[in-house]
Amino acid sequence: MRFDNSYARLPERFYARQHPTPVAVPGLVAVNAALAAEMGLDPAELSRPEWVEVFAGNRIPKGADPLAQAYAGHQFGGWVPQLGDGRAILLGEILGPDGRRWDIQLKGAGRTPFSRMGDGRAWLGPVLREYLASEAMAALGVPTTRALAAVTTGEPVWREEGRLPGAVLCRVASSHIRVGTFQYFAARGDTEALRLLTDMAIARHHPGAEGALGLLQAAVAAQARLVAQWMALGFIHGVMNTDNAHVGGLTIDYGPCAFMDVFHPDRVFSSIDSYGRYAWSNQPQIAVWNMAQLASCLLPLIDPDETRAVALATEAVHAFAGIYQAEWLARFGAKIGLAAARAEDEDLIGGLLDLMAAEEADFTRAFRGLAEGTARDEFVAGAAFDAWAGGWQARLAQEPGGMEGAEARMAAANPAVIPRNHRVQEAITAAVAGDFAPFHRLHAALADPFGAPPDSPFRTAPLADQVVRRTFCGT
Numbered sequence: 001m002r003f004d005n006s007y008a009r010l011p012e013r014f015y016a017r018q019h020p021t022p023v024a025v026p027g028l029v030a031v032n033a034a035l036a037a038e039m040g041l042d043p044a045e046l047s048r049p050e051w052v053e054v055f056a057g058n059r060i061p062k063g064a065d066p067l068a069q070a071y072a073g074h075q076f077g078g079w080v081p082q083l084g085d086g087r088a089i090l091l092g093e094i095l096g097p098d099g100r101r102w103d104i105q106l107k108g109a110g111r112t113p114f115s116r117m118g119d120g121r122a123w124l125g126p127v128l129r130e131y132l133a134s135e136a137m138a139a140l141g142v143p144t145t146r147a148l149a150a151v152t153t154g155e156p157v158w159r160e161e162g163r164l165p166g167a168v169l170c171r172v173a174s175s176h177i178r179v180g181t182f183q184y185f186a187a188r189g190d191t192e193a194l195r196l197l198t199d200m201a202i203a204r205h206h207p208g209a210e211g212a213l214g215l216l217q218a219a220v221a222a223q224a225r226l227v228a229q230w231m232a233l234g235f236i237h238g239v240m241n242t243d244n245a246h247v248g249g250l251t252i253d254y255g256p257c258a259f260m261d262v263f264h265p266d267r268v269f270s271s272i273d274s275y276g277r278y279a280w281s282n283q284p285q286i287a288v289w290n291m292a293q294l295a296s297c298l299l300p301l302i303d304p305d306e307t308r309a310v311a312l313a314t315e316a317v318h319a320f321a322g323i324y325q326a327e328w329l330a331r332f333g334a335k336i337g338l339a340a341a342r343a344e345d346e347d348l349i350g351g352l353l354d355l356m357a358a359e360e361a362d363f364t365r366a367f368r369g370l371a372e373g374t375a376r377d378e379f380v381a382g383a384a385f386d387a388w389a390g391g392w393q394a395r396l397a398q399e400p401g402g403m404e405g406a407e408a409r410m411a412a413a414n415p416a417v418i419p420r421n422h423r424v425q426e427a428i429t430a431a432v433a434g435d436f437a438p439f440h441r442l443h444a445a446l447a448d449p450f451g452a453p454p455d456s457p458f459r460t461a462p463l464a465d466q467v468v469r470r471t472f473c474g475t
């Protein structure tokens with residue numbers, strides 16, 4: 001790895017220099033060969049003992065400059081002036097063969113000055129969950145942080161469940177700059193730091209954006225498109241706090257997330273979100289709220305005249321709705337086979353979603369079934385689906401390429417395989433018992449979400465008692 005650590009060159013108030021805490025017995029779980037190749041790294045080399053030591057935090061590679069990033073954030077509406085990487089350590093950044101910059105971060109690598117009461121560690125379950133979910137997202141074409149490697153530590157981690165095996169995830173991403181990073185400096189009135197952060201965020205995520213207003217507009221657009229993609233996959237992020245809102249529009253933090261099984265737009269509760277604040281249907285408005293927080297941080301850089309700055313920032317945040325709506329329509333239009341969905345198609349799409357919610361349809365199978373002729377089976381009352389399908393067929397008849405074209409569009413927009421919670425859970429349970437084969441099989445299936453053969457076991461819906469009505473947490 002050839003490091004070029006732009007974040008470590010920022011002034012020291014951006015981070016705390018911190019080495020990982022070595023672990024007892026590093027053990028390789030996985031190196032992501034496809035991602036390694038994308039990054040210009042040799043997966044065989046990364047699987048050697050020296051690199052397993054690096055991923056465990058026992059060895060610092062040449063050129064790394066390890067640090068924990070400072071940030072703040074609104075968590076469930078409450079302001080926390082100081083968060084920061086409490087268990088993640090940024091080793092540094094490398095440049096890929098295509099010029100892309102990658103943060104190399106170890107999540108679960110030990111305590112940092114931002115750990116508060118935490119142990120700085122992660123256990124194997126959430127490490128595998130994040131590995132699988134983030135890689136599934138990438139394969140689904142959704143911007144996300146990635147998983148380069150996972151290792152076990154040979155040390156126990158204590159959680160509510162008791163003694164659990166410790167692990168470290170090597171997470172890579174085009175950056176880890178969050179809305180909360182801006183909030184950290186805005187709360188301290190540190191305009192100079194905001195300026196440096198703005199320049200870095202533009203360079204790393206939105207080249208071409210001009211100044212703070214340009215950054216805000218680009219971040220809003222990226223966030224709007226991201227959330228529309230989540231919605232179209234039945235994905236619930238579960239913890240849309242501002243420290244998990246990425247300025248480049250990546251999905252970040254796979255703690256209490258879930259891909260829904262049965263479609264429940266409003267009734268999703270996680271163990272840390274008992275009021276359903278971050279339910280599927282609330283996600284767009286929460287994203288707007290998060291973008292408004294970014295806007296408020298950037299005000300002093302947008303215009304010296306505060307009234308003017310507020311007007312410009314407000315307009316930029318309000319642009320979310322139009323961008324989101326257009327993306328939503330294109331995504332859901334494609335899901336029902338439309339080449340170019342029109343505003344009036346919203347009723348047709350909304351009709352299907354209402355029916356899916358009322359009839360307890362499995363989100364993924366119902367949509368995939370539209371292309372494969374099996375959608376009707378996902379509805380308790382098939383006749384209700386037939387009534388909707390009449391209008392749908394009539395609309396498809398107006399599309400170029402007829403039903404064949406529509407089927408191809410639907411097959412490309414509706415995955416057959418998503419990381420269903422019961423499958424992830426199975427993989428974790430086996431891994432804890434020392435068998436990593438189910439994890440690797442699931443990872444392989446998730447790498448090709450649209451191409452799974454009809455008899456793939458990963459397409460099946462869970463049994464009733466395994467259905468995700470709740471999102472999951474277990475950090």
Ligand SMILES: Nc1ncnc2c1ncn2[C@@H]1O[C@H](COP(=O)(O)OP(=O)(O)OP(=O)(O)O)[C@@H](O)[C@H]1O
Nearest residue numbers: 083084085086087115118119120121253254255475
């Ligand atoms: N076991 C732990 N020890 C120390 N700090 C922790 C621990 N778990 C979480 N934190 C910190 O608490 C904050 C919120 O935790 P959360 O679970 O949302 O984040 P995370 O999953 O650790 O990190 P990220 O957002 O980078 O994916 C973060 O600042 C995180 O670093």
